[in-house]
Amino acid sequence: MTHVEPGGSGLENRRPMSPHLQIYRPTLTMIMSISHRITGIALYFGTLLLAWLLIAASASPPLTRQPLLVSIRSLKTDLVRFTGLVPSSSWRIRHIIWDTGHGFAYPQREWLAQATLIGGIVLTVGVWGIAYLVS
Numbered sequence: 001m002t003h004v005e006p007g008g009s010g011l012e013n014r015r016p017m018s019p020h021l022q023i024y025r026p027t028l029t030m031i032m033s034i035s036h037r038i039t040g041i042a043l044y045f046g047t048l049l050l051a052w053l054l055i056a057a058s059a060s061p062p063l064t065r066q067p068l069l070v071s072i073r074s075l076k077t078d079l080v081r082f083t084g085l086v087p088s089s090s091w092r093i094r095h096i097i098w099d100t101g102h103g104f105a106y107p108q109r110e111w112l113a114q115a116t117l118i119g120g121i122v123l124t125v126g127v128w129g130i131a132y133l134v135s
Contacts, residue, residue, distance in 0.1 A: 028113040036091045039084040046081045079131055086127070087120030 024030070094116045097103050103112050 027110075028117070029109055032091060032113050032117065036088060039088045043081065043084050043088060046084065050078075050081070079128060082127055083124050086123045087116070090116040090120040090123070 094103070094112050097112065103109060
């Protein structure tokens with residue numbers, strides 16, 4: 001086995017340094033990926049909160065139990081969860097398209113990112129509007 005001297009003029013000096021976030025220009029696809037992870041974590045904790053609320057409602061005495069699914073608090077909780085669920089679902093559809101081997105070229109990749117972002121926003125605003133009109 002050969003001994004490699006650190007700081008010598010060998011191969012280790014010609015290797016590029018590890019890339020760091022400071023040298024990358026953020027792209028829409030990169031921001032969407034980070035947002036997907038953040039909304040996934042938020043949805044996980046939102047689901048735990050909803051499960052806790054349902055368990056608490058079912059364990060309380062019948063005379064003190066309020067209709068949880070009809071209350072304004074649960075409607076707001078469900079709408080907030082839905083706000084994270086719709087964009088996350090649209091991002092999953094984009095990943096399904098990628099799984100088929102399509103949409104990896106530069107213009108297609110950016111178009112898919114824009115379409116999922118706009119589609120998620122439009123669907124979320126539409127559901128919030130319908131919920132506002134119904135309540």
